[in-house]
Amino acid sequence: MGEMKLLLANVDKPDSEKLETFRAAGGYERLRKALFEMKPEEIVEEVKKSGLRGRGGAGFPTGIKWGFIPKTDEPKYLVCNADEGEPGTFKDRVIIEKDPHLLLEGIAISAYAIGAHEAFIYIRGEYEYGAQVLEKAVEEAEAAGIIGKNALGSGYDIKITVHRGAGAYVCGEETALLNSLEGRRGHPRIRPPFPASKGLYQHPTIINNVETLASVPFIVDKGGDWYASLGTEKSKGTKLFSISGHVKKPGVYELVLGTPFEELLYDIAGGIREGHKLKAVIPGGSSTPMLRAEEIAGVLLDYESLQAAGSMLGSGAVIVMDDSTCIVKAVYRMAKFYEHESCGQCTPCREGTRWIVQILTRIMKGQGRMEDLDVLLDISEIMGGNCLCPLGDAALGPLVSGIKKFRDEFEYHIKHGTCPVGG
Amino acid sequence: MRVVIDRSFVSDKTWERIEKVMSRYPEKRSALLQVLHIVQDEKGSLDFEAIKFIAKLFRLPPAEVYSVASFYTMYNLKPVGKYLIQVCTNISCLINEAEKIVEHIEKKLGIKVGETTPDGKFTLITVECLGSCGKAPAMMINKDYYENLTPEKVDQILDSLS
Numbered sequence: 001m002g003e004m005k006l007l008l009a010n011v012d013k014p015d016s017e018k019l020e021t022f023r024a025a026g027g028y029e030r031l032r033k034a035l036f037e038m039k040p041e042e043i044v045e046e047v048k049k050s051g052l053r054g055r056g057g058a059g060f061p062t063g064i065k066w067g068f069i070p071k072t073d074e075p076k077y078l079v080c081n082a083d084e085g086e087p088g089t090f091k092d093r094v095i096i097e098k099d100p101h102l103l104l105e106g107i108a109i110s111a112y113a114i115g116a117h118e119a120f121i122y123i124r125g126e127y128e129y130g131a132q133v134l135e136k137a138v139e140e141a142e143a144a145g146i147i148g149k150n151a152l153g154s155g156y157d158i159k160i161t162v163h164r165g166a167g168a169y170v171c172g173e174e175t176a177l178l179n180s181l182e183g184r185r186g187h188p189r190i191r192p193p194f195p196a197s198k199g200l201y202q203h204p205t206i207i208n209n210v211e212t213l214a215s216v217p218f219i220v221d222k223g224g225d226w227y228a229s230l231g232t233e234k235s236k237g238t239k240l241f242s243i244s245g246h247v248k249k250p251g252v253y254e255l256v257l258g259t260p261f262e263e264l265l266y267d268i269a270g271g272i273r274e275g276h277k278l279k280a281v282i283p284g285g286s287s288t289p290m291l292r293a294e295e296i297a298g299v300l301l302d303y304e305s306l307q308a309a310g311s312m313l314g315s316g317a318v319i320v321m322d323d324s325t326c327i328v329k330a331v332y333r334m335a336k337f338y339e340h341e342s343c344g345q346c347t348p349c350r351e352g353t354r355w356i357v358q359i360l361t362r363i364m365k366g367q368g369r370m371e372d373l374d375v376l377l378d379i380s381e382i383m384g385g386n387c388l389c390p391l392g393d394a395a396l397g398p399l400v401s402g403i404k405k406f407r408d409e410f411e412y413h414i415k416h417g418t419c420p421v422g423g
Numbered sequence: 424m425r426v427v428i429d430r431s432f433v434s435d436k437t438w439e440r441i442e443k444v445m446s447r448y449p450e451k452r453s454a455l456l457q458v459l460h461i462v463q464d465e466k467g468s469l470d471f472e473a474i475k476f477i478a479k480l481f482r483l484p485p486a487e488v489y490s491v492a493s494f495y496t497m498y499n500l501k502p503v504g505k506y507l508i509q510v511c512t513n514i515s516c517l518i519n520e521a522e523k524i525v526e527h528i529e530k531k532l533g534i535k536v537g538e539t540t541p542d543g544k545f546t547l548i549t550v551e552c553l554g555s556c557g558k559a560p561a562m563m564i565n566k567d568y569y570e571n572l573t574p575e576k577v578d579q580i581l582d583s584l585s
């Protein structure tokens with residue numbers, strides 16, 4: 001347990017983004033092994049064995065997802081989700097900017113495994129620098145004959161295209177992403193059909209997060225069993241954690257899953273700012289329920305442990321709040337985010353997120369009523385599980401946990417019209 | 424139907440970029456977001472003439488292109504200042520005093536969020552998480568990131584822009 005650098009092994013080297021740096025560290029040898037020594041099914045099998053789960057937030061087992069691709073002759077696509085819009089998340093950016101070839105290698109291997117000859121990297125519009133780094137890497141790798149037609153002389157063709165988004169969090173949701181990639185408004189699609197049977201241009205499509213795909217070369221290199229030897233029973237391998245907020249050393253750290261939360265918070269990220277005490281953490285990005293300071297004692301950073309603690313591992317975005325934080329304001333700000341990002345396609349989410357913001361605005365202005373708190377919880381009951389895409393549920397994470405765990409603070413705002421911590 | 428496209432609406436360099444992305448996808452329409460970016464790069468914003476130009480390229484009704492463009496926050500459908508200041512006020516920046524940064528810029532430039540200075544130099548807006556949460560508070564000016572902001576640092580940055 002603790003820190004271990006697979007994904008981050010190269011990022012601190014000078015010129016880490018260049019092809020020769022990557023190759024000097026054994027880069028693209030895993031692609032060579034995949035293309036020359038392994039059948040696509042064998043790669044899927046190794047990934048299944050590895051226990052790798054999606055790093056984009058939902059944690060779905062990657063090998064099982066790949067297994068849903070039908071064995072037909074129609075075109076198939078791989079899409080790399082580099083939208084990274086979940087507040088608190090800044091982990092994929094490190095790989096994109098500092099080790100783009102690792103991502104390309106992961107994409108090429110994964111595309112080969114699912115039988116795709118075309119892959120897209122959907123990168124959030126704000127990461128224009130990252131998009132340029134990736135484009136340059138694609139050109140370099142194409143010119144060197146590593147990807148493109150007849151990759152590494154294997155006879156396998158793989159074309160990779162970098163596609164920039166334009167500022168819409170919901171496009172990180174995989175079916176909205178597909179619509180956006182087709183040149184449309186980023187509205188999530190109704191499922192079924194799932195993208196693995198009808199995705200991009202109505203053809204079988206796999207969507208995976210940057211970090212998920214960047215983990216694949218290590219599995220090909222050392223085997224699924226080796227990868228599965230890292231971590232806990234249900235959470236295998238290493239995971240990037242982006243920790244921000246009131247810690248001394250915010251940043252991106254790679255940990256073996258199952259590392260104690262307190263080790264990340266105090267040993268690795270340096271602990272809370274001088275003169276302050278921990279108040280709450282959001283462990284997995286703004287959609288995941290917050291935990292009170294005392295609730296993280298003994299909790300491990302893995303899928304099952306965080307779930308048992310009442311939250312989620314999510315994207316691995318740990319947001320740390322010390323005693324200077326006004327929870328009401330934090331919840332209000334996150335509610336504004338979801339209201340702004342709701343695509344408006346379905347009523348519970350469109351109206352629910354609006355009402356939540358209106359009521360929280362009233363409380364923030366000192367005009368709240370005591371019954372507002374139950375109204376907010378009622379709205380969340382109506383929204384929960386009744387929305388077309390998971391954004392509607394995501395909006396409830398901070399709200400419900402905030403009210404349930406810091407109800408006294410909300411009540412103080414309503415009673416006194418002011419904030420107990422001066423927020 | 425023959426559609427006449429007036430190439431001179433954009434520079435040769437922009438036209439080259441457009442042609443390149445439009446041939447990159449299995450289906451042409453997929454290039455729409457990229458072409459909107461490319462035209463905005465040259466023009467600064469997307470007015471109705473720009474929308475009509477792009478609509479012709481894709482053989483789509485202008486209303487359809489406008490509908491797509493208006494869904495995404497990064498397309499400026501109204502003119503903006505020479506420098507578009509985008510301050511993140513989402514959670515990690517909020518708890519690292521992003522509001523102070525916003526107030527400081529408002530005072531310094533004499534405008535409120537959403538406004539443009541009378542000389543057309545600066546537009547100030549607040550935005551959602553930029554993926555710089557570890558270096559909060561953060562902002563972008565046009566396409567460049569500025570992180571770990573303090574009021575003093577903001578002064579230096581804004582004063583250096585001509």
Ligand SMILES: Cc1cc2nc3c(=O)[nH]c(=O)nc-3n(C[C@H](O)[C@H](O)[C@H](O)COP(=O)(O)O)c2cc1C
Binds near residue numbers: 082208389390
């Ligand atoms: C509103 C919303 C936003 C999302 N944003 C992202 C994102 O920015 N990046 C990402 O990889 N997954 C995001 N996801 C999850 C994707 O829908 C999808 O599950 C993921 O890309 C699958 O890849 P994985 O299995 O490798 O994690 C988002 C989901 C929702 C509902």
Ligand code: SF4
Binds near residue numbers: 349
């Ligand atoms: S839940 Fe919200 S974001 Fe998702 S489809 Fe419905 S309105 Fe759109």
Ligand code: FES
Binds near residue numbers: 512514517551553
């Ligand atoms: S919250 Fe401001 S950059 Fe992420």
